[in-house]
Amino acid sequence: MANKSGTRVVTVTNPEGLHLRPANALASLAKDFNSTIQVSHRGETVDGKSIMSLATLGAGQGVRLTILATGDDADDALDAIEALFAAGFGLNEESAQDTNHTTGR
């Protein structure tokens, strides 16, 4: 596995911050990649595949988060995550679809 790594800074745009559903969307997406995903906020770094850890960051609207991805698909992961933030976590009609694929296991 080629170990590449990269970082990306993203902004939380939705009004209620990175609450459970956005955190769920992010963790689900992160799990689709082989790379480890780490999310940092105010010096605290947590596992991007852990909804609980993401939510406990308590990141409100307007907060900027640093995403660090390490692994063979690091770039793809960062692109996808950036798109997710840009779309406001798709928290309208598609949000449930975003998350459904994690539930079959």
Place this chain on the structure above:
Amino acid sequence: MRTLQGIAVSPGVAIGEALIVDTEGFRIPRRFVMRDAVEDELQRLNKAIDAVADQISRNRDAVTAQLGDQCGAIFSAHLQMLRDPSLLAEIEGLIRKKHYSPEFAVSKTLRRFAKVFQDLDNVYLAERAHDIVDIERSLLGKLLGESREEFSHLSSPVVILAHNLTPTETAGLDRRFVLGFVTEIGGAGGHTAIVAKGLEIPAVVGMGRFLTDLSGGELVIVDGNHGQVILQPDEETIARYRHEVEEHHTLVAQLGELRELPAVTSDGTDIKLFANIEFPREAESCLERGADGIGLYRTEFLYLGAKVEPTEEDHYEAYAEVIRQMQGRPVVIRTLDLGADKLGTLPQGEQNPFLGLRSIRLSLRNLPLFRVQLRAILRASVLGPVRIMFPLISTLADLRQAKMVLADASEDLDEAGVAYDHDVKVGMMVEVPAAVTMLDKFLKEVDFISIGTNDLIQYALAVDRGNSEVADRYQASDPAVLRLLDQSLSAARAAEIPASVCGQMSGEPRYTMLLLGLGLRTLSVPPSAVPEIKKICRSVSIPKCEEVARRAMTMENAREIDTYLREELRKVAPELGTN
């Protein structure tokens, strides 16, 4: 170490391991598993997680189908939380490395996360702590399954920390294993508080939320004297409280020696010391304490504990048990004294339950229910000296109606040829200021009175002591209350009708001299207070008490009176002057 303040409702100190009972009633003991059972326990955990995941998926599908994806998404988030790698790693770590049971590890970990959420600045996220508690409950539900512990199955001493304990649950506590308890909700006047006092289990209620960050097994001190709860106390604090417990035991042992001695003052006046009880089994502790009888047998628990209305036989059996146990000593049975809300018969909500359809008013409105109780009391009256007492009498019409229903019930028994004591004494509680004002009239129609200070204080001072905004205004020693007592006792003396006081006031050592000084000769107190009050009676003279009462009656506020009464108590019984 953390000290939390609540409301002291049952005195004494308890030191022991915490057993948590949350809103759902799950009891999570701190448990450890054997090293070689760790793998099995992990499997059990995984099975529980799978089962909860199935349940959440089904909920999600059902909700999504009905309400759409937006609502279903929250269950997807729950599912994600349940499978969260950090969470699972933490739980597994506790089981593998610390050998915690899966229940304990789940509870500990999820409560830690809930606490982190709660402490977040983001209000929206802080609210999500509930979601975590929800998942904890589901997991514990699967893990504990049928083996959920009940209070009756306790096998080692614990301190119960609960969101709430119902009066029935409290009544079922086993004194051998429950050292004390603490609840998040509840107030000083609640039935749970009264039962705790009856059972003599140290208790603190009304703590507010404090269970979230506890998982059980921690050392806790319950200080039922000062309403304090100390979590994870330091060595020094433990030592201090252990010392207090020992001193208390010494005092109890000393007071125990008074059991066979009469409550007679130093100048030879006999005082009758009766006891207040809730449950038949308390009769035994009345005898142990050397009580002269039961001055107040509250019968509400026949109604509160039961899912269906108690039958005449239910009543009869309870009364018969107490009367037999008391072996010829008088037993004053008070008829139903509950609010309509407690019986679930209220057509609509009352704005002011304490001024509403309760107590004798409720009985007079539900005659069949009232008759059942009166018939049972009458039938039990052949077993020993029984007295019937009507609560919350506020008008002469109340008293006359109640006596008429009693006369009806007697006639029915006569017709059916059932035996009862035809001379059974009938009395009333004096607990409404209107009754004090009109007492000379009432005294012509009753055989005895008992002054219920709890309600009398509340109605006279217009204070709900369960309302923390005004609870400090609730003072037994308020000069207005003392005047009402003085008036009542003088009227009873003039009419030569026996009077007693059965409220909490009569069980508090600092008021004993005052009450004797006002002319009271019969006190009805919680069984646990009998020895203390007897000790005071035996240490004082009536002239001295009269002097104390006269002086107190000249004072203008409760605090001054309390300070004075405490000082006087310290002079005659220094070891009892701490409260």
